[in-house]
Amino acid sequence: MKKEYIITNEQLAGRFDSPQTSIIIEIEPFxxxxxxxxxxxxxxxxxxxxxLLAADVPFVTAEFVAALxxxxxxxxxxxxxxxxxxxxxxxxxxxxHSSCLAAAEKAGSENSSMKALLDEINVLYVEFxxxxxxxxxxxxxxxxxxx
Numbered sequence: 001m002k003k004e005y006i007i008t009n010e011q012l013a014g015r016f017d018s019p020q021t022s023i024i025i026e027i028e029p030f031x032x033x034x035x036x037x038x039x040x041x042x043x044x045x046x047x048x049x050x051x052l053l054a055a056d057v058p059f060v061t062a063e064f065v066a067a068l069x070x071x072x073x074x075x076x077x078x079x080x081x082x083x084x085x086x087x088x089x090x091x092x093x094x095x096x097h098s099s100c101l102a103a104a105e106k107a108g109s110e111n112s113s114m115k116a117l118l119d120e121i122n123v124l125y126v127e128f129x130x131x132x133x134x135x136x137x138x139x140x141x142x143x144x145x146x147x
Contacts (some may be wrong), residue, residue, distance in 0.1 A: 005043060007036045030111045033092055034104065040100040054092040056138050064134040068095050071126050079103075079121040086130040091118060093135065 005022050009029035016023055017122045024043070028035060037052055044050050049072055053060060066140040072095050082096040096104075100121055107116035128134070 005040055007039055034112050034114050034117060035106050036103070037096060037114075037117075038108055041096065041098060041104055044098050046098055048098050050098070052092060052096060052098045054137075057093065057134070057136065058138060059133040059136050060093070061134055064093075064098075064128075064132075068126065071095075071124060072097075075124045077122060078124040080118065080123045082118065082123055082125050082146045083123050083128050083135070085132050085135050087129045089115075089118070089125065090135055091115075093138055 083090040103120040
């Protein structure tokens with residue numbers, strides 16, 4: 001069964017109104033994506049996948065999500081499926097297996113870098129074209145030249 005969660009801070013929580021989605025208030029607001037990922041991993045069922053997606057990437061398509069899910073299904077030994085585009089890894093567009101929780105907690109206790117987590121787990125990196133619009137971040141002006 002697919003479950004949807006929005007992890008946000010207390011200030012923004014009231015702005016989300018979706019009967020299909022559970023709202024989770026961050027324990028430590030503004031702590032970054034690794035902290036949010038840890039909270040989400042604590043909620044997912046054992047042996048399941050979580051798709052992490054930041055709110056400031058509005059051009060993500062269903063086809064992109066399907067492509068990552070297919071990679072996860074055909075790579076049972078992997079703990080994460082992370083896209084690469086334009087020479088950058090994109091951990092905020094990644095799939096994370098529930099088995100990542102211990103590594104995420106360890107990485108998060110030492111720093112808040114997603115790279116610290118990726119260095120600790122078995123990752124499948126998947127190349128996408130440099131022109132892939134799914135990665136455009138509305139907070140990065142340099143990304144808009146590709147839109």
